[in-house]
Amino acid sequence: MSMEDEAVFTKPKGETMKITIESTEELVKLDTGKGMVPGRIWKGKTESGIEVFCVVTRIGIAPGADGEQFERELQECPDTRLQYDPQAIPLRMIL
Secondary structure, X not given: OOHHHHHHHOOOOOOOOOEEEEEEEEEEEXXXXXXXXXXXXXXXXXXXXXXXXXXXXXXXXXXXXXXXHHHHHHHOOOOOOOOOOHHHOOHHHOO
């Protein structure tokens, strides 16, 4: 990775990035090197409007939240097909 690449992804300490994402119906399996992990593609945008996608492998809700309602909302996700190749995520972008 060049210094220029590193500068693009380094934020000053204390700053955060906000994204808004929504689930899709697209399910994938990620090879972790130690096995396959199921994930769901979520798509969204940053505050400045840059389109992003996430591969979510785990998600939880706060204690006391309505888990059944959360599950219903997740199942009601729109039939959207991702226009990105999840395998094309650069390794440096994986958290």
